[in-house]
Amino acid sequence: GQQVMQIPQYQHVQEGEDFTTYCNSSTTLSNIQWYKQRPGGHPVFLIQLVKSGEVKKQKRLTFQFGEAKKNSSLHITATQTTDVGTYFCAGQRNTGGFKTIFGAGTRLFVKA
């Protein structure tokens, strides 16, 4: 079945360092979404990418969707302690019905 793999599982950074998490699908995706979950909280939608090769930015966050629409990345420039949490990608496929698969998430720790 379809799988969405996300790496790394954990990342420890010093405040001010950059951070990247990668999402890879075994099949071509129609679109991909990214969510953030703060410790003890619930996932919150960040962004959606639809087009092949699409790049979107939200302040210090840069999201990319691969040309083949099978991978995606989230890059945070100059991390801050407020970036702490788990980042999930969620890939969607049009299989004639609803199909969304979440990656296992990357947990980001930021040391001040």
Next chain:
Amino acid sequence: NAGVTQTPKFRVLKTGQSMTLLCAQDMNHEYMYWYRQDPGMGLRLIHYSVGEGTTAKGEVPDGYNVSRLKKQNFLLGLESAAPSQTSVYFCASSPGLGLLDEQYFGPGTRLTVT
């Protein structure tokens, strides 16, 4: 708007007991979902609904049942709880735009089965 709410927030069950988790949304969303979240495994879809009166199985449906009698409510039932069902359960809803849907999550229910 309260968004997506879940009750209860915490629950401890003994093996074999039953319970129902309630999810409610006030955004008039068509789609609703139940996920479970376990350490290192992300979010796994249990059941979902694309409209009032309809439900469908997700990735891990065994041991759970759902009902969507009203558009705003989505109930998740555990008929005979097992320790393997210890998890954090999240409900979510989305407008029902198909592939361009953004999901709104509730605060979660932490369930422990002893």
